[in-house]
Amino acid sequence: MSHDPNCVxxxxxxxxxxxRKVYEDEExxxxxxxxxxxxxHFLMIPKDHIASMAQVEPAHAGLLGRMMALAxxxxxxxxxxxxxQGGFRIVVNTGAEGGQEVHHLHIHVMGGPRPWLKG
Ligand code: AMP
Ligand code: ZN
Numbered sequence: 001m002s003h004d005p006n007c008v009x010x011x012x013x014x015x016x017x018x019x020r021k022v023y024e025d026e027e028x029x030x031x032x033x034x035x036x037x038x039x040x041h042f043l044m045i046p047k048d049h050i051a052s053m054a055q056v057e058p059a060h061a062g063l064l065g066r067m068m069a070l071a072x073x074x075x076x077x078x079x080x081x082x083x084x085q086g087g088f089r090i091v092v093n094t095g096a097e098g099g100q101e102v103h104h105l106h107i108h109v110m111g112g113p114r115p116w117l118k119g
C-alpha cells in the first residue's frame with residue numbers, strides 16, 4: 001500500500017485528517033464530500049495512492065470493478081432514490097483539463113432530488 005505524505009486523501013485514509021466515513025474495507029475508503037454539489041455526494045477512493053485515472057493499468061481492473069460494483073449499494077444507503085426516477089451520477093475528474101483538484105483517484109457519486117448546486 002503506497003501513501004503520498006503530501007496527499008490530502010492519503011491523510012484521510014490514515015485518519016490524520018478527519019472525514020465523515022461512509023464505508024471502508026481493506027482496499028477502499030468512502031467519505032462524504034466536504035463541499036457537496038447534491039443532496040447525496042460522497043467520494044470513493046482506493047486506499048493505495050493512485051494519482052488519477054491516467055495512471056490506471058490493467059492490474060487495477062479488479063479494484064476499479066469492485067469500486068464501481070459497490071457504488072449502487074452505497075448510493076441507495078446514502079439516500080439516492082431508486083432508478084429510474086431517482087438514480088445517481090458518477091464522475092471521475094482526471095488531470096487539470098479534466099477538472100481534477102485532488103490528485104488521488106476518486107469517484108464522485110452524487111444523487112438526490114434536484115436542483116443540485118452543480119452538475
Ligand atoms: P476533484 O475536483 O474531482 O479533484 O474533486 C475533489 C473533491 O474533493 C471536491 O469535491 C472537494 O470538495 C473534495 N474535498 C477536498 N478536500 C476534502 C476533504 N478534506 N474532505 C472531503 N472532501 C474533500
Ligand atoms: Zn493519496
